[in-house]
Amino acid sequence: MARWFGKNKESSQPDREGDTALTSGGNTVLQPETEESMPILSVRGVERSFQVGRDRLHVLKGINFSMYPKELVMLKGRSGSGKTTLMNLIGGLDTPSSGEIKFKEHLFHRCSDDERTVIRRKEIGFIFQSFALMPLLSAYENVELSLRMAGVPKSQWKARAAYCLELVGLTKRMHHRPFELSGGEQQRVAIAKAVAHRPSLILADEPTAELDSQMGAQVMSVFRNIIADEHISICMTTHDTTIMEVADRVFEMVDGTFLAG
Numbered sequence: 001m002a003r004w005f006g007k008n009k010e011s012s013q014p015d016r017e018g019d020t021a022l023t024s025g026g027n028t029v030l031q032p033e034t035e036e037s038m039p040i041l042s043v044r045g046v047e048r049s050f051q052v053g054r055d056r057l058h059v060l061k062g063i064n065f066s067m068y069p070k071e072l073v074m075l076k077g078r079s080g081s082g083k084t085t086l087m088n089l090i091g092g093l094d095t096p097s098s099g100e101i102k103f104k105e106h107l108f109h110r111c112s113d114d115e116r117t118v119i120r121r122k123e124i125g126f127i128f129q130s131f132a133l134m135p136l137l138s139a140y141e142n143v144e145l146s147l148r149m150a151g152v153p154k155s156q157w158k159a160r161a162a163y164c165l166e167l168v169g170l171t172k173r174m175h176h177r178p179f180e181l182s183g184g185e186q187q188r189v190a191i192a193k194a195v196a197h198r199p200s201l202i203l204a205d206e207p208t209a210e211l212d213s214q215m216g217a218q219v220m221s222v223f224r225n226i227i228a229d230e231h232i233s234i235c236m237t238t239h240d241t242t243i244m245e246v247a248d249r250v251f252e253m254v255d256g257t258f259l260a261g
């Protein structure tokens, strides 16, 4: 397939859709569509503008890209280029001024706020630069809370929370509260929390920005483990060039568009 799945691909171009034809010995061979060849997310012609006083601020100016199962995609770009605005649209926190966003079978640009909230709670996980943990709860209780919020049956909480903390290498720290953990460990709790309800997509806004390079590398290694183990996709923003080699694809945003290669 023309679509590239390897590592460290600098992709400044929107990828190609519906690419099911293979050329083999001069013949065109039609590939059956597998689950992994179907995009989990499809963003088409997305624009977002805001009214600021009398002016209309055009922040996103026509974004096109797709994400596939088990992909790690990074968005890079200068401050103010529109990365967070795009992440908010992908996560169903906001709606585009024009264009289409399809997440799995859901057409986000046509959903009501309530519909997007339900989808978000069940099918998307969020990770923030500042970890966003409940300070008085232990690592285990933080993960359990996420399961409760997503409506997962109580009978599953204990095993699932323990499994997710094991996945991020924190079994021995599960009864520690955030202030008893290092920054990297806190971010790993946040990852366990984000993955616990079995989302299909995790959105991470600068997840390594508060960490030193060693802890940042640990977080990226955990991302790779959960992609393999939980079959999810991750889209993250970053300014850190040292971690970009871990990505499957990197998109550079410049002034509300993806930089053309």
Ligand SMILES: Nc1ncnc2c1ncn2[C@@H]1O[C@H](COP(=O)(O)OP(=O)(O)OP(=O)(O)O)[C@@H](O)[C@H]1O
Pocket: 050, 051, 052, 057, 059, 077, 078, 079, 080, 081, 082, 083, 084, 085, 086
């Ligand atoms: N709700 C809003 N109303 C008005 N302007 C907004 C709004 N949200 C974002 N903007 C503007 O859109 C531009 C892009 O912001 P955005 O937060 O998406 O950038 P970013 O690439 O994520 O930056 P950073 O790397 O600093 O987080 C900025 O100029 C910002 O002020």
